[in-house]
Amino acid sequence: AQSVTQPDIHITVSEGASLELRCNYSYGATPYLFWYVQSPGQGLQLLLKYFSGDTLVQGIKGFEAEFKRSQSSFNLRKPSVHWSDAAEYFCAVGAQNGANNLFFGTGTRLTVIP
Amino acid sequence: SQTIHQWPATLVQPVGSPLSLECTVEGTSNPNLYWYRQAAGRGLQLLFYSVGIGQISSEVPQNLSASRPQDRQFILSSKKLLLSDSGFYLCAWSVLSSQGTGELFFGEGSRLTVL
Numbered sequence: 001a002q003s004v005t006q007p008d009i010h011i012t013v014s015e016g017a018s019l020e021l022r023c024n025y026s027y028g029a030t031p032y033l034f035w036y037v038q039s040p041g042q043g044l045q046l047l048l049k050y051f052s053g054d055t056l057v058q059g060i061k062g063f064e065a066e067f068k069r070s071q072s073s074f075n076l077r078k079p080s081v082h083w084s085d086a087a088e089y090f091c092a093v094g095a096q097n098g099a100n101n102l103f104f105g106t107g108t109r110l111t112v113i114p
Numbered sequence: 115s116q117t118i119h120q121w122p123a124t125l126v127q128p129v130g131s132p133l134s135l136e137c138t139v140e141g142t143s144n145p146n147l148y149w150y151r152q153a154a155g156r157g158l159q160l161l162f163y164s165v166g167i168g169q170i171s172s173e174v175p176q177n178l179s180a181s182r183p184q185d186r187q188f189i190l191s192s193k194k195l196l197l198s199d200s201g202f203y204l205c206a207w208s209v210l211s212s213q214g215t216g217e218l219f220f221g222e223g224s225r226l227t228v229l
Contacts, residue, residue, distance in 0.1 A: 034217055043120075043204055043220035044158075090157065094216075101148060102218055106157040 002027045002093045006105035013081050014113050021076040021108050023065075023091030032094030033074040034102060035065055039087045047089075050074065061085070086112045116141035120205045120221030127228055133178075133192040135224050137205030140186065145207040147188040148218065149180055152202040161203075164188060200228045 036044040048059025162180035
């Protein structure tokens with residue numbers, strides 16, 4: 001069965017610093033992987049996705065993620081964090097079944113300090 | 115372009131009262147539709163999904179039900195709310211691609227507080 005682990009519940013970084021959010025997945029085949037961002041009280045917005053091909057994927061808002069099969073990881077990175085990046089970030093793995101649904105991690109809350 | 119609307123945005127209901135949350139999608143046809151619940155400090159839990167009109171699958175046993183009366187309409191209901199039904203409910207849609215799993219597009223969410 002698919003599962004996603006985000007080991008960091010809360011991360012605090014200074015504005016301008018680099019960021020890496022960790023995500024580990026469990027899946028028996030080649031996974032489809034996603035990162036979403038959620039601002040308080042809002043829905044989820046897709047940052048980026050990995051289906052196949054280049055293991056380093058670029059997303060919106062300057063984010064990127066790297067798929068590492070050997071480590072079952074899909075970590076999200078940004079070289080320089082902006083105050084507006086403060087939000088909750090969710091990693092998800094796609095289910096290859098008729099439901100076409102996603103399994104989400106429990107999220108990482110990012111706080112950005114000036 | 116495709117859009118998804120979800121309402122009401124906020125709802126405060128007494129225990130034992132009924133519930134109806136509505137979600138509609140525009141700009142696409144025959145989408146897969148989903149209801150997720152997000153409890154405080156937790157991830158997203160899939161409640162229901164639908165691959166077509168009248169076709170509903172439930173992922174967890176609960177006090178809630180879902181219906182899809184039209185292609186782009188998805189409704190989450192309850193006859194009698196429980197305190198444990200409080201949470202943030204998210205509707206989402208996707209289109210099944212040849213690759214099998216596409217991304218989900220989410221509505222803005224509905225905050226339900228049961229008192």
